[in-house]
Amino acid sequence: MGELKLMKGNEALAEAIIRAGTDGYFGYPITPQSEVLEYLMASKPWETTGMVVLQAESEVASINMLYGGGGTGKKVVTSSSSPGISLMQEGLSYIAGAEIPILIVNVVRGGPGLGDIQPAQSDYFQSTKGGGHGDYRLIVLAPSSVQEMADFVPVAYDLAFKYRNPAMILSDGAIGQMMEKVEFFEPVPRLKDEEVKARYPWATNGKPVNGERRILTSLDLDPQKLEDHNHHIQEKYRKIEENEVRYEALQCDDADYILVAYGTSARVSLKSVKLLREKGIKVGLLRPITLWPFCTKKIRELVGQGVKGFLSVEMSAGQMVEDVRLAVNGKVKVEHFGRLGGMIHSPEEVVEALEQKIIGG
Amino acid sequence: MTEEIIIAGFGGQGVLSMGKILAYSGIMQDQEVSWMPSYGPEMRGGTANVTVIVSDERISSPILRAYDTAIILNQQSMDKFEPEVKPGGTLLYDPNGISRHPSRKDINIFKVEGAKKAAEMGNTKIFNMIVLGAYLKIKPIVKLENVVKGLKKSLPERHHKLIPLNEDAILLGMKNVEVVQEV
Numbered sequence: 001m002g003e004l005k006l007m008k009g010n011e012a013l014a015e016a017i018i019r020a021g022t023d024g025y026f027g028y029p030i031t032p033q034s035e036v037l038e039y040l041m042a043s044k045p046w047e048t049t050g051m052v053v054l055q056a057e058s059e060v061a062s063i064n065m066l067y068g069g070g071g072t073g074k075k076v077v078t079s080s081s082s083p084g085i086s087l088m089q090e091g092l093s094y095i096a097g098a099e100i101p102i103l104i105v106n107v108v109r110g111g112p113g114l115g116d117i118q119p120a121q122s123d124y125f126q127s128t129k130g131g132g133h134g135d136y137r138l139i140v141l142a143p144s145s146v147q148e149m150a151d152f153v154p155v156a157y158d159l160a161f162k163y164r165n166p167a168m169i170l171s172d173g174a175i176g177q178m179m180e181k182v183e184f185f186e187p188v189p190r191l192k193d194e195e196v197k198a199r200y201p202w203a204t205n206g207k208p209v210n211g212e213r214r215i216l217t218s219l220d221l222d223p224q225k226l227e228d229h230n231h232h233i234q235e236k237y238r239k240i241e242e243n244e245v246r247y248e249a250l251q252c253d254d255a256d257y258i259l260v261a262y263g264t265s266a267r268v269s270l271k272s273v274k275l276l277r278e279k280g281i282k283v284g285l286l287r288p289i290t291l292w293p294f295c296t297k298k299i300r301e302l303v304g305q306g307v308k309g310f311l312s313v314e315m316s317a318g319q320m321v322e323d324v325r326l327a328v329n330g331k332v333k334v335e336h337f338g339r340l341g342g343m344i345h346s347p348e349e350v351v352e353a354l355e356q357k358i359i360g361g
Numbered sequence: 362m363t364e365e366i367i368i369a370g371f372g373g374q375g376v377l378s379m380g381k382i383l384a385y386s387g388i389m390q391d392q393e394v395s396w397m398p399s400y401g402p403e404m405r406g407g408t409a410n411v412t413v414i415v416s417d418e419r420i421s422s423p424i425l426r427a428y429d430t431a432i433i434l435n436q437q438s439m440d441k442f443e444p445e446v447k448p449g450g451t452l453l454y455d456p457n458g459i460s461r462h463p464s465r466k467d468i469n470i471f472k473v474e475g476a477k478k479a480a481e482m483g484n485t486k487i488f489n490m491i492v493l494g495a496y497l498k499i500k501p502i503v504k505l506e507n508v509v510k511g512l513k514k515s516l517p518e519r520h521h522k523l524i525p526l527n528e529d530a531i532l533l534g535m536k537n538v539e540v541v542q543e544v
């Protein structure tokens with residue numbers, strides 16, 4: 001067992017980025033995730049692993065650095081917060097179209113616009129439904145503890161490279177700023193150039209031995225070819241939906257009602273489950289870990305098991321609730337309870353919401 | 362055991378670092394901990410608070426509206442957090458700068474003259490450790506030896522020479538805590 005450290009979520013993420021064998025981090029500071037770049041700069045990984053840490057001139061520049069770096073088969077990552085992630089959407093769409101594996105981290109703050117610097121979950125639609133233009137998906141992982149901020153970095157990289165698809169860690173200001181204990185995985189060495197060449201035959205990293213040209217692009221002016229390409233990436237998405245759904249179901253086995261929540265909301269809701277169970281109400285927590293692909297099947301299973309109602313608890317005006325409704329498909333009651341603009345529910349408010357909107361409603 | 366604590370005062374009083382040392386001490390004795398600051402566009406002299414949870418179990422919500430213990434170090438924090446102490450819970454405060462003293466009848470109330478004692482020791486920076494000592498006298502959730510280990514972890518090496526001073530301050534706080542009301 002490694003040493004236990006007390007760290008902020010942002011710092012744990014930064015340490016995990018170094019340990020995961022990352023080749024390059026390209027970012028631009030923004031609250032509430034500035035500790036990521038600060039920690040990386042203070043750690044000077046270029047002196048140990050050879051990893052590049054670069055403060056780009058803007059978010060637009062950093063996402064395009066990922067496009068280039070990822071295109072050579074290198075492990076590259078950026079992190080930002082909501083307004084900065086909005087700036088990256090064009091690049092993300094290109095990266096998804098060209099099927100380049102990269103990691104992007106969003107430590108969400110209140111919006112819309114510049115909003116504030118407090119935690120929010122109002123970027124769910126943007127993260128899980130595409131975000132930029134065109135038919136594409138990001139693989140989205142939602143940590144709900146400092147430990148998961150670290151653990152999800154290698155998981156996200158593995159998924160990104162397995163499917164040649166951009167992956168996102170969708171966190172929020174609370175998980176980023178709070179400190180908890182964290183135990184790190186053993187460091188993974190960076191891949192050598194010959195290993196990258198052997199592993200990723202698609203990567204544009206020099207003249208191929210067989211002389212065949214490799215082209216990474218999201219542009220194809222022949223609509224038939226572009227339709228074929230779209231079918232290809234859609235097939236890939238169906239595979240991801242089939243194989244990569246992750247969630248945590250707590251006290252769901254005997255539950256009459258389910259709170260569905262991720263990230264900080266899941267932490268708050270777990271306390272609400274305890275308070276409700278003390279009152280004799282059988283409640284469970286379903287915590288989606290991958291927000292896309294979504295745990296649709298598990299929700300249908302719970303409906304089949306006799307669950308009478310679902311409350312989607314989010315720090316948003318009601319985004320994930322749409323996916324819960326699609327899964328439940330009208331069979332039982334689904335409601336949403338949200339706090340907005342950087343406010344966080346108290347566990348007691350969630351208890352009250354379930355009682356009023358689902359049990360009494 | 363789960364202890365849910367809010368520590369609240371002015372920025373610069375050492376509120377966040379007191380919470381951090383407490384959290385590290387919990388880790389030193391194999392407990393689960395969380396440290397959730399109020400962060401925001403705040404400045405020196407503004408209010409600062411941190412929620413610390415130390416538990417034998419997995420910690421659920423790091424954000425709370427009801428606390429086992431409130432450690433209160435200024436008037437604004439008294440106004441905000443006295444009502445949020447759980448019935449039967451504990452409120453510890455430094456009367457320095459407090460004009461409206463706590464009035465609830467259903468909670469345990471203690472006070473410690475942290476600011477005064479720190480001034481007497483000639484070092485206002487150890488104020489937060491005096492208050493921490495007072496808290497640990499009331500609720501010995503972490504052992505002093507683990508606090509010292511926690512201090513070693515949370516202070517940079519160059520400040521380790523200050524650990525004995527911090528330890529003295531904790532002991533001073535333990536001696537100077539006064540009971541106002543017990544329920």
